[in-house]
Amino acid sequence: MTLSQRKELLVRLGNYMQAKDEQWQQAKHKAYLENHWFVPEFIELSINNIAANFLQPHQLEKLITQYQIPEENPAPKKVGIVMAGNIPLVGFHDLLCVFLSGNIAMIKPSSKDEVLIRHVVKKLTDWDESVNRLIIIGEMIKNCDAYIATGSNNSSRYFEYYFGKYPSIIRKNRTSVAILTGKENEEDLERLADDVYQYFGLGCRNVTKIFIPRNYDFIPLLNTFKKYDYLADHH
Incomplete structure (x- = not known):
């Protein structure tokens, strides 16, 4: 499969992710049923970010140029x-990079995020059967030339x-951490609230510690955080 063909498939996947295909809607619902941390709101957020920031033609072309990916990989x-399973499709970018470069991705999905990644891979193979030779999903990923592994501090010892x-x-x-000066405007605090609460704070970029100056006025910050009060209903 040529680079041009892989790029075309990825662009098509981005369009598919943002469409309302019935099978795609069912997959997203099943992902929520199997992992209730994956509420529909956060599934949609992750998918839209992937489609908008990774799978647009100009973004793929930028990657191709930056890493000088050849048309053929002999x-x-x-x-x-x-793959980790803390947020929906968290391992997709690793797959994207391996696939776009023309290498063979041997994937072990997380049991917490298996539905969406399997559906995405199946869709690619439905469109082009030769994807089966470039993306392989299984429990065992032995005899690889290189590895990308994401997990907890404990599992990283086994990975090592x-x-x-x-x-x-x-x-x-x-x-992540946030450092506040007390001069933040409402938009700044709104974005901080998103960084703290989106994905229930499970993402590696979620803010879990905030540094503040002495005599900091917490009222504006706490008022902004109220937009996520509804998350308390998920337990």
């Missing part, structure tokens, strides 16, 4: 991908043990 490498001798990217727990 000697593809097998890249094992151990098994994959450390190969070229690898191993990601551990991570969160």
